[in-house]
Amino acid sequence: MATASLVLEDDSTLSKLDLSLLKLERVLALVSGLAVFSLMLLAVFSVSGRNFANAPLPGYVDWIEQAMPLISFMGISYVMREGAHIRMDILVGQLRGRALYLAELITTLAVLLLMVLLVWGTWAHFQRSFDFGAPMWSRDSSMDIALPLWPAKLLAPVAFSVLCLRLCLQIWAYARGVVTGHTVAVPMIADAAKQAQMEADQLKDEG
Amino acid sequence: MEPIEIGLWVTGGLLVLVVLGMRVAFAAGLAGLVGLVWIFWARKDYGFEDLGWAVGIAAKTAGQVPHSKVASQALSLIPTFILIGYLAYHAGLTKALFEAAKKWIAWVPGGLAVSTVFATAGFAAVSGASVATSAVFARIAIPEMLKIGYNKQFAAGVVAAGGTLASLIPPSAILVIYAIIVEQDVGMLLLAGFIPGAFSAFIYAALIIGMALTIKGFGPPVSGFTWKERFLSLPPALPIIFVVVTIICFVYNPFGGDAWGTPTEGGAIGAFVVFLMALYQGMRWPELKESLLETAKLSVMIFTIIWGVLIYVRFLGFADLPGAFSDWITSLTMSPMLILVCILLAYAVLGMFMDAIGMLLLTLPVVHPAIMALNGGADVAAADSAFGMSGPMCAVWFGILVVKMAEFCLITPPIGLNCFVVAGVRDDLTVQDVFKGVTPFFIADGITIALLVAFPSIVLWLPSLA
Amino acid sequence: EEWNVSLWGAPRAFTAHVEKLAELVSEKTDGEFTLNISYGGLSNNRENLDGISIGAFEMAQFCAGYHRDKNPSITVLELPFLGVSSLEQEVELSMAVYNHPATVEDLGRWNAKLLMPSPLPQYNIVGVGDAPSTLADFEGLSVRATGGIGAAMEAVGAVPTSMSATEVRQAMDSGVVKAVSFAPHAHMSFGTIENGTWWTTNLNPGTVNCPVVVNTDAFESLSDAHREALMGSVDEALDHYIANYNGATMEAWGPALKERGIEEVTFADSEIEAFKSVAAAPAAAAWIEQNSAAGLPAQELYDLVTGMIAGDN
Numbered sequence: 001m002a003t004a005s006l007v008l009e010d011d012s013t014l015s016k017l018d019l020s021l022l023k024l025e026r027v028l029a030l031v032s033g034l035a036v037f038s039l040m041l042l043a044v045f046s047v048s049g050r051n052f053a054n055a056p057l058p059g060y061v062d063w064i065e066q067a068m069p070l071i072s073f074m075g076i077s078y079v080m081r082e083g084a085h086i087r088m089d090i091l092v093g094q095l096r097g098r099a100l101y102l103a104e105l106i107t108t109l110a111v112l113l114l115m116v117l118l119v120w121g122t123w124a125h126f127q128r129s130f131d132f133g134a135p136m137w138s139r140d141s142s143m144d145i146a147l148p149l150w151p152a153k154l155l156a157p158v159a160f161s162v163l164c165l166r167l168c169l170q171i172w173a174y175a176r177g178v179v180t181g182h183t184v185a186v187p188m189i190a191d192a193a194k195q196a197q198m199e200a201d202q203l204k205d206e207g
Numbered sequence: 208m209e210p211i212e213i214g215l216w217v218t219g220g221l222l223v224l225v226v227l228g229m230r231v232a233f234a235a236g237l238a239g240l241v242g243l244v245w246i247f248w249a250r251k252d253y254g255f256e257d258l259g260w261a262v263g264i265a266a267k268t269a270g271q272v273p274h275s276k277v278a279s280q281a282l283s284l285i286p287t288f289i290l291i292g293y294l295a296y297h298a299g300l301t302k303a304l305f306e307a308a309k310k311w312i313a314w315v316p317g318g319l320a321v322s323t324v325f326a327t328a329g330f331a332a333v334s335g336a337s338v339a340t341s342a343v344f345a346r347i348a349i350p351e352m353l354k355i356g357y358n359k360q361f362a363a364g365v366v367a368a369g370g371t372l373a374s375l376i377p378p379s380a381i382l383v384i385y386a387i388i389v390e391q392d393v394g395m396l397l398l399a400g401f402i403p404g405a406f407s408a409f410i411y412a413a414l415i416i417g418m419a420l421t422i423k424g425f426g427p428p429v430s431g432f433t434w435k436e437r438f439l440s441l442p443p444a445l446p447i448i449f450v451v452v453t454i455i456c457f458v459y460n461p462f463g464g465d466a467w468g469t470p471t472e473g474g475a476i477g478a479f480v481v482f483l484m485a486l487y488q489g490m491r492w493p494e495l496k497e498s499l500l501e502t503a504k505l506s507v508m509i510f511t512i513i514w515g516v517l518i519y520v521r522f523l524g525f526a527d528l529p530g531a532f533s534d535w536i537t538s539l540t541m542s543p544m545l546i547l548v549c550i551l552l553a554y555a556v557l558g559m560f561m562d563a564i565g566m567l568l569l570t571l572p573v574v575h576p577a578i579m580a581l582n583g584g585a586d587v588a589a590a591d592s593a594f595g596m597s598g599p600m601c602a603v604w605f606g607i608l609v610v611k612m613a614e615f616c617l618i619t620p621p622i623g624l625n626c627f628v629v630a631g632v633r634d635d636l637t638v639q640d641v642f643k644g645v646t647p648f649f650i651a652d653g654i655t656i657a658l659l660v661a662f663p664s665i666v667l668w669l670p671s672l673a
Numbered sequence: 674e675e676w677n678v679s680l681w682g683a684p685r686a687f688t689a690h691v692e693k694l695a696e697l698v699s700e701k702t703d704g705e706f707t708l709n710i711s712y713g714g715l716s717n718n719r720e721n722l723d724g725i726s727i728g729a730f731e732m733a734q735f736c737a738g739y740h741r742d743k744n745p746s747i748t749v750l751e752l753p754f755l756g757v758s759s760l761e762q763e764v765e766l767s768m769a770v771y772n773h774p775a776t777v778e779d780l781g782r783w784n785a786k787l788l789m790p791s792p793l794p795q796y797n798i799v800g801v802g803d804a805p806s807t808l809a810d811f812e813g814l815s816v817r818a819t820g821g822i823g824a825a826m827e828a829v830g831a832v833p834t835s836m837s838a839t840e841v842r843q844a845m846d847s848g849v850v851k852a853v854s855f856a857p858h859a860h861m862s863f864g865t866i867e868n869g870t871w872w873t874t875n876l877n878p879g880t881v882n883c884p885v886v887v888n889t890d891a892f893e894s895l896s897d898a899h900r901e902a903l904m905g906s907v908d909e910a911l912d913h914y915i916a917n918y919n920g921a922t923m924e925a926w927g928p929a930l931k932e933r934g935i936e937e938v939t940f941a942d943s944e945i946e947a948f949k950s951v952a953a954a955p956a957a958a959a960w961i962e963q964n965s966a967a968g969l970p971a972q973e974l975y976d977l978v979t980g981m982i983a984g985d986n
C-alpha cells in the first residue's frame with residue numbers, strides 16, 4: 001500500500017543527486033521502522049521473561065528510551081523528500097509555476113535556517129554527554145542500568161544533517177523552478193493528469 | 208519588552224508561518240527558537256554584540272528538546288499502535304470488519320457510510336491511533352462508497368471522522384498520554400473511554416441516516432445479502448475479539464486479579480498477535496518492509512510535530528505564558544460549569560491550529576490543575592464538589608472530554624491531521640475536499656460533547672464499577 | 674537582577690527550601706534580586722544540569738541518581754545502608770561532600786556550583802500481598818527501586834525494576850511490581866499507599882541525593898550585596914525545609930497509614946544487620962572500584978562520609 005510519490009525525475013544532475021540521497025533516506029527510514037519492530041519484540045521478551053521465568057528484562061525502560069530516538073529521527077529526511085510532513089496548503093495550493101516555487105523556496109530556506117541551528121544545538125547536547133576520557137566515553141547515563149546516552153543523542157544531529165542536505169537540494173530545485181518555470185526532485189502538488197497516472201500505478205501495486 | 212508580550216508576538220508569528228504553508232513541525236520549532244533568541248537577547252537589552260550569544264544559548268536550549276522529549280517510554284505507545292494498524296491491514300482484519308459491517312448494516316439508509324462508521328469503531332479496538340485508522344480505511348472504504356455513487360467529499364469525511372473513534376475506544380495512545388501528564392490511573396481512563404467511544408459512533412450513524420433520509424441522491428442502501436452470507440462474514444472478523452481481550456487484559460483484568468502488564472506492554476503484545484496473524488495470512492518481507500516504512504513515515508511525522516511543538520512550548524515556559532493563563536482562569540468569578548464550557552470552546556479554537564498531542568502537552572499542565580481546583584481539589588468528596596464527582600472521577604471525566612475535543616480537532620480545519628492523512632492516502636482528494644466532507648460531523652461531535660458534559664455518568668458509569 | 678530557577682512537578686515538601694530562599698532573597702534585597710521559580714517550564718528534570726551548563730537558567734534542582742555519569746562524586750551519598758538517621762545529618766554529610774575539591778571539580782564540568790541539598794529521609798517499602806517478616810521473604814519479590822537501593826534489594830534476592838515515579842502507580846495496579854521504595858512524601862503523592870497493604874518501618878536501605886545548584890558565571894557576576902543575600906539565606910531556607918518535612922509531612926504520614934489499615938512491618942535488629950552485611954559492603958566496594966577507575970578519589974569520598982557518620986554516633 002505504498003502511496004505513489006509526487007516527485008518528478010529527469011536526467012539532470014539535480015535529479016541524480018535526489019535519487020542517490022533517496023537511497024540513503026530509505027535505508028534510514030527502514031531503520032526507524034525496524035526500531036518499532038524491535039520495540040514490539042522487546043516487550044514480548046520482557047513480558048514472557050517476567051511471567052514465565054520470573055526474570056524481568058533488566059533496564060527494559062532504558063532500552064525503550066534508547067530505541068525511541070532511532071524511531072523518531074532517522075526517517076525525518078525521507079518524510080521531507082516525500083512531502084509527508086504535514087502543512088496547511090490552503091494558500092500555497094492556489095499558486096502555480098514561478099510564484100509557487102518562490103513561496104516554497106522561502107519556506108524551505110526558513111526550515112533550513114532552523115535545522116542548521118538545531119544541528120548545532122543537538123550536537124552540543126551530544127557533546128555534553130560524551131567524554132573521551134570516561135569509561136564507555138559516557139558523561140551521561142540512563143537511570144536504571146546506566147547505559148551511555150551519547151549514541152542516542154548523536155542520532156539527532158546525524159539525522160538532522162541528512163535533512164539539511166535534502167533541504168539544500170530542495171532549495172536548488174526550487175531556485176531552478178523560479179528561474180526556468182519548472183523543476184524536478186521536489187514533491188509537487190498534483191495536477192489532474194498526474195493524479196490519474198498515480199491512480200493507475202497504485203492499482204498495479206495491488207494487483 | 209516583557210516576556211509575556213514576546214510570547215504573544217511569537218505566537219502570532221507562528222500562526223502566520225503555518226498559514227503561509229510552512230510545514231507545521233518546523234514552523235513551531237522556528238517560532239520557538241526565534242522566541243528563545245528574543246527572550247535571551249532582551250535580557251541583555253538587545254546589545255548588538257550580544258546577539259550571537261543569544262542565538263547560541265537559544266540553539267543549545269532548543270537542541271536539548273528533540274532527544275529529551277522523544278526518549279520517553281510513554282510515547283513508545285504511539286509507533287506500536289500505528290504498527291498494529293498497518294499489520295491489521297495485512298492480517299485482513301480491516302477488510303473483514305468492513306465486509307461484516309456491510310453485510311449486517313448496509314441495508315439502512317446511508318448504509319455503506321454507517322457500515323464504515325461501525326467498522327472503524329471495531330477497528331478502534333485494535334488500533335490506538337486515530338490517524339492510522341483513517342489511513343487504512345481510506346484505502347478500503349472510500350473506493351466502495353465511490354463505486355455506488357457517494358459524494359467523494361462526504362465519503363472521505365466519513366473515514367476521517369470514523370478514525371477519531373480510535374482514540375476513545377481502548378487501546379488509545381492519547382488517553383495514555385493524558386493519564387501520564389495528569390498522573391491518573393491509566394486503566395481507569397481506558398475503561399472510561401469505551402462507552403463514550405461507542406456513543407460517538409451511534410451519534411455519527413444517526414447523523415448519516417438522517418442525511419440519507421433528507422438529501423436526494425445520497426448513497427443508496429445496499430441490501431440483498433442472505434443470512435448465510437452474513438454469518439459467513441463473521442469468522443474472518445473474529446480474531447479481533449482475541450486481540451481486544453489480550454490488550455484489555457494488560458490494561459485491566461476483567462476476570463479479577465492482576466492485569467497482565469503495563470499498557471505499553473499490552474500494545475506491543477497486541478501488535479505481536481496481529482503480526483503472527485498477518486504472517487498466517489501470507490504477509491512476507493516485502494509487505495512487512497512496506498508496513499515498517501509506512502509506520503516509520505507516520506511515526507516520524509508525528510514525533511517531528513511533537514518535538515517541534517515542544518521547542519515552542521519550552522519557549523512559552525521561558526515567557527511564562529501558561530502561568531499567566533492559570534492565574535487568570537482561577538481569578539474568574541463565573542460559575543465553574545461556565546468556565547468548563549469556555550475551556551472546552553478554547554480547546555476547539557486552539558485545536559484548529561494545533562495537533563492534538565501537542566495541544567494536550569501544551570495545555571494540560573496548566574488547565575488540569577485549574578479544573579481540579581474548580582471542582583474543589585484533588586481529594587474532594589462528590590457531595591462537596593462543584594461538578595458532583597470526586598477528585599479522581601473529575602480527572603477521568605475531564606480527560607475524556609479533553610480527548611474528545613482533541614479528536615474533534617483532528618477533523619477541523621486548518622490543521623486536521625485525520626483529514627490531511629486521508630487526503631494524503633487518496634491522491635484524488637485535496638485537503639479542502641476532505642474538510643468539506645467532514646463538516647456534518649462537527650455537528651455530531653458537538654452533540655456528543657454536550658451530552659457528555661450534561662450527563663457525566665455516560666463517562667463515569669463503567670470506571671465506577673472497577 | 675532576576676534569576677530563573679528550574680524545578681519540576683508541583684510545589685511540595687521537596688521544594689520548600691527553594692521557595693523559602695526566593696522569599697528571603699527578595700526580602701533582603703528589597704525586591705532587587707528575585708528568583709523566578711518555574712515548575713517544569715524551563716527544562717526536563719533529567720536535563721537541569723545541561724541547562725545550567727549552557728546558561729539557560731541560573732539555578733536548578735536535580736537528583737544524582739537520574740544520571741550517575743553526570744555527577745559520579747555525589748552518588749556516594751546514595752549508597753545503601755550508610756546509616757543516616759536524621760535530615761540534619763543528611764544536610765551535614767551532603768555539604769561536606771559538596772565542598773570536597775573532587776566534587777567541586779566534578780560539578781565544575783557543568784559550570785555548576787552546589788548550593789544546598791534537598792534532604793530526604795530514609796526510603797522504605799510499601800507493598801501489596803503477604804507482608805515479609807524476614808529477609809528470606811524478599812526472595813523473588815518484584816520491587817521498584819533505583820540506584821543503590823535497587824542493588825541492595827538484589828542482594829537479598831528481590832527483583833528490582835526502575836521506572837519513573839509517575840508510572841509506579843500503574844505498575845503496582847497491574848502487578849508489574851509488588852512493592853515500591855520511596856520516601857514518605859512520595860508514597861503519599863504518587864498514591865502507592867492507596868494500593869499497599871504493608872509498609873516497612875525500619876528497613877532504611879538509603880535515600881537519594883537531590884542538590885540545588887547555581888550557574889557559576891551567574892554566581893560570580895552577582896554584586897557582593899546580592900551574593901551575600903543569597904548565601905546568607907541558605908541555612909534559614911534549609912531549616913524551614915526540615916521543620917516542614919519533619920512537621921507537616923511526617924505528621925500526615927502516620928495517620929495516612931492508619932486510615933488505610935496498612936500493616937507496619939518492623940524487622941528485628943538481627944535481620945537488619947544481616948541485610949546490611951550482604952548488601953552494604955559489596956555495593957560500596959563496587960562503587961569505589963568503578964569510580965576510582967573513572968578518576969575520582971572514590972575511597973576518600975567514601976571515607977569522608979562513613980567517617981562523619983561514625984563520629985556522630
Ligand code: NA
Binds near residue numbers: 335378379
Ligand atoms: Na483504540
Ligand code: NA
Binds near residue numbers: 560617619621623624
Ligand atoms: Na484541527
